[in-house]
Amino acid sequence: MLDDAASADLRAFFGERFSTARPLLDQHGQGESHVTAPPPWAVVFPETTAEVARLAVLSARHGFPLIGWGAGTSLEGHALAPQGGVTVDFARMNKVLAVYPEDMLAVVQPGLTREALNEELRATGLFFPVDPGANASLGGMAATRASGTTTVRYGTMRNNVLGMEVVLADGRIIRTGSSAPKTSAGYDLTALMVGSEGTLGLITELTLRLHGQPEAVSAAACAFATIAEAVDCVIATIQTGLPMARIEFLDAATVAACNAFSGTDLPLRPQLLVEFHGSPAGVAEQAERFREIAAEFGCDGFQWARAQEDRNRLWKARHDAYRAILASRPGCKAVVTDVCVPISALAEAVEETRADIAASQVPGPILGHVGDGNFHAILLIREGDAAEAAVAKALATRMAERALRLGGTITGEHGVGFGKLPLMAAEHGPGWQVMGAVKRALDPEGRMNPGKLVPPG
């Protein structure tokens, strides 16, 4: 609980933009997550970097934690307040501050969503490529090192954040990186902040890399007889160096859910959804090469989507897959898993996961950004069914352990939050303690998003 002095200071400074209204607290106490925590003590809506810095100073004075909040789409509880505290909702810091078309850069506030940014960029011929599916905030995407369907071509947030402004725990404001395309000037604080999940500071500004809208785009859905053939096709495609813009996998259960939810008519078999970006001739060449590779793995039933409206329909169905899968078993919630393995281990990882899920009583369609070795099982468990929850948790843990055994990681793109905290020691060994040391160096009092990412205590 906030003590009276803290509340008074916050109210005096933020006025109406400080709130302890129960519905608002409840709204900031849940997310798209299977992990839960009590609601925060209060919510504040800053409008400027100086206000965020003031919040950090008040946090230091009164000792309350600060938890950043973007769009609430986190899947591992990043934006929840398991140890209490004040949620910093960036909804009012959602502007595009500048676009530099010549340098292919945009400077934005953290509360801006990726879709809003791309809307503003439409006339420039540029776009911001990182696409986690959800219309997440860019600050949140940076904080979790998000990626998604286009990462196979354009990289993750790690590759697409060039610099930041960050408010530290003591209220200092730092700028990381520069507007130059590269630098060797000291520790890469930008890369340290990307993926730090608000535990080292609050991001108040981002300099993002933009990319040219491709001159030509072509997409296709292609069906395979087996998961193994689809995944082996991905491996072969990546290894030939074909510059895929997207290469997404859906298993048959995911396809069924998408068809029912989005009205697509994809064959009820394992599918790859692919996209090619480039010049018209380049796209044609890439598509033909991919078709040849896919044919070697028994692919038939290419559904081409060359017109923009067809592509939009295809990718909307893909983006709605999570909701489609949820809708496929009414009365259920989802445990969304997220592992990433070396591409050579992808077939083994997916096949073992499929068999493990099949042997359980829990439905778990599989889909993923397989060009990166990254895939998810959406485990559907009945609300309030403790036995199913335990089964799902065990499945998720085995997926993570399997990924580690195969040289991969416990999370490809969703981050740690507190959902994945119990698995960090297994992945990092003494490196996890090093993360703790870095945390203590920047936030010795542990007020920045406590209970997340670093070792407890």
Add this chain to the structure above:
Amino acid sequence: MLDDAASADLRAFFGERFSTARPLLDQHGQGESHVTAPPPWAVVFPETTAEVARLAVLSARHGFPLIGWGAGTSLEGHALAPQGGVTVDFARMNKVLAVYPEDMLAVVQPGLTREALNEELRATGLFFPVDPGANASLGGMAATRASGTTTVRYGTMRNNVLGMEVVLADGRIIRTGSSAPKTSAGYDLTALMVGSEGTLGLITELTLRLHGQPEAVSAAACAFATIAEAVDCVIATIQTGLPMARIEFLDAATVAACNAFSGTDLPLRPQLLVEFHGSPAGVAEQAERFREIAAEFGCDGFQWARAQEDRNRLWKARHDAYRAILASRPGCKAVVTDVCVPISALAEAVEETRADIAASQVPGPILGHVGDGNFHAILLIREGDAAEAAVAKALATRMAERALRLGGTITGEHGVGFGKLPLMAAEHGPGWQVMGAVKRALDPEGRMNPGKLVPPG
């Protein structure tokens, strides 16, 4: 000086691989650098990670600094010992430990050079692209976040190191990253270590991203009437999104030096050296598009180098440019500058630099990886001429200040070492103190490459 107990411990453990022989110390007390320091107290040649960890433990016990040494090609004194200490020469840790062609990864020891790696990869169809010119060690390249001629296409060491094994100041061994193409599992310790210049630990193993050898390659040298037209051509090319594999600038003085040194016959005008990678059709399309753009900026005199031996001759001349420039003024040494600016500011930065150098008494040919906004002036000063040294230092400082004013960085790829230390506060402000805090968290006694990168004291 090492005390007797430290010497005895080191000699007992390393035997003949511990040395205080004067010629060896002197050899490790100089580099390709205008910055100087006394030679180290001793040199050790470890052969295993466990031996490096043992060195760290002995360093902790006796309090002597440890300074990593790769190929000695650093330009800012990274591998020198301004505060004394023991140089850790990785010459005997120079193996390729594993190549995973399916995952396009190689696991290597830090003393391996990039050319030796590519020699070993030749039969695999893969290559490691980062090319700083010098045949540097891969550990050193990671430590300085090196880049070079191919970075415009393939990225810097930041993009091409997927994971590491690092020995920390207290002797702990950590592994960062994984073999998966991406991860969101906590702080990006790999990115923190890349560019940390040995101040946070000693790199003992690297997992590197490989790339497919391009099916087709074409290169060309093209001459422009003015620097401004050459640089504007670069800006236009990058902005159209043409996937250049290399786009290098040489001013007329650099061209003259290269012609004299390497026997090339390039016109004595500002030049761009370009290279295209892709499928045969893709390369032809890229080359034609570039030719059209270059023509708009008055380019004439394309010299195509389609055969591999012609390309090799062209790029060897480029790689020998530093030595060619040194040879152009006998009895001189070089102050090699290194700034990087947003691409939109490139013409202004190069032109102001050229005018500034022209107004001085010091010759300073300009060349660079202009596709990244990165360029160098090689300032030639007579050995022992204090007045010329002062002029060069002032020119270099103004270049760095100009880069900062234009939104860039004081070093694009050479790193900080102690040569660039006086400029760090201007670039990073309070962020430099944050680097110091991270340093103290991992190396509280300041034994890892002291006097470099972070704030003194």
